Amino acid sequence: MDNILDNVLFNAFGNASENIFVYVCDMKKDISRWSKNTVDYFALEEEYIHKAGEKWLQRIHPNDRNEYIKDIENIFSGKTQNHNCQYRAQNKYGDYVWLECKGSVITDENGVPSIFAGLMTRLDNQLKYDNLTHLKTAHELQNKNFNVNSGILIHIGVQRFKVINSEHGVLYGNMVLVTLANIISNTIPSDCIPYRLQGDEFIIFAENKTTEFGLQLFNKINEQCSALTLAKDGIAAFSIISGIVKYPQDGTDFSTLINNAEHCAEHLKEASTDQVTIFTEKINAAHNRKSKIAQALTESIRNNFNGFELFFQPIVNNDNSTVVSCEALLRWNSHSDEIGNCYPGEFIPILENNGSIVQVGYFVMKEAIRMASIWQKKCKKFKVSFNVSYIQFEDSKFVPTLIKTAEEYKVDTSLIVIELTESVFASDTIMIQNTFKTLKKHGFMIALDDFGTGNSSFMLLHNYNVDIIKLDQTFIRGLNQSGSEVDYAIVESIAFLCNKINYLTVAEGVEDKYLWMRIKDFGFTGLQGYLFSKPLCVKEFEAFLRKYDMYYDTNK
């Protein structure tokens, strides 16, 4: 890597403090390097970033962007040599933190701006007490000396806090945090200290206490949170989740202890069964595997998406069993024995977590459209669907890139289906409706994927104009030999309703003939499942179509 970016001073200052983030930019190449703590804390793609200005801008609070843009433009145009502004930037937890960003430009021998370097200092961390909850801050926790032989650290978070915030507003979200802080303070014994880490994360440090004590304390706090009522307390009941780590077994400094406690929270969120867990080797191993996969994925992306490949699963027409449609499903070969098999259910959430799903999503989009352009030449009605993560859907370049790619490959856009899950609909309704309008204007089809698994499936039909409903596999698979009449009635009614409002419908997870026969007359348009075929690589998929004579002669 460029030696301007790789110098000893950068390494030294980059590690100087948790509250200071260091960056240096080679302005001629527009490549910058960010200290490791910046990459970690703000979940940046990597230490070296091309055109970082645009990417960093996405992290900045919308209200603070103009000032930042003005400042940076002045620097890059050579108008000023010093950058000094304060703004909020979004960290890996989705919280905005105040930063003071100072930097200067160094010119080359011809006076041309060549290096831009500086520091960003966290302003909130300088505070001893948190403004909102009046608990001690993370800063205080980091500075605390250990003078005990043993203890536990309890990490407490609010379940689905982001949803609470977006559904009821930030002010209500703040009230939830204050209420929880009060409950914690009033419940813990006087020798335990509560802290607010950030966002909805709280820590209790309990010296000389055992994990049994931690579990009991959790139960007491949890009981009070679940007994709240809107009428009496002004706050509806909410759930908390908690991880408990032991000192010194699980870490001998606060950073390690907090990290391990956060791994517990991560584990609980994924498993979504328990609300509290004690840190175990298994949780540690799961976290380490995730980190290894994340690293290997980044490496694959950097190597021009090496290891990523699209598989295609046929969607069969319910009337005549021909295949005129398919879904693109991503596969990834890690090329690592240690990682072994890794399926989308495991790697997609990791890509979503670090934001790389956006880049990978464009790879998927391009490949799916490229294949659609080939297959459409052989079968005029052949549809190709691909999945779009809610994170990519919110990316401002999503719609323009889709339109451009479709033009580039000259595909019939009415045969390109964008599959979206309910998570997409958590953001701004008007924005989504407008994006849908633009997509429709350009001819694309929209499918609502995994229908029935979220909280608001029917509300979505009411609010949004989609073309296809894909009923989630769990409903179809529920119709097996031991399936109940209730499941049967649910599937039949959903198919009936969708037909009534003229939506196309696809039943997912048709695994055997028994299931197929049970739903055959419900009126689904398409059927997808292992009974017809598993997802196949391009070569196998084309062979499958040829074997069943399905696409060379379905020219209708």
Ligand code: C2E
């Ligand atoms: P999905 O969109 O609901 O895709 C259907 C999943 O069900 C696929 O799993 C498919 O292999 C599997 N499947 C199909 N028929 C059957 C069946 O009869 N029985 C059973 N048990 N399973 C069946 P896959 O490929 O592992 O993908 C899992 C999920 O990962 C997808 O669920 C989708 O949410 C996500 N995903 C896959 N590819 C992409 C992608 O390119 N981008 C994004 N954002 N997400 C993707």
Ligand code: CA
């Ligand atoms: Ca899908």
Ligand code: CA
């Ligand atoms: Ca699905």
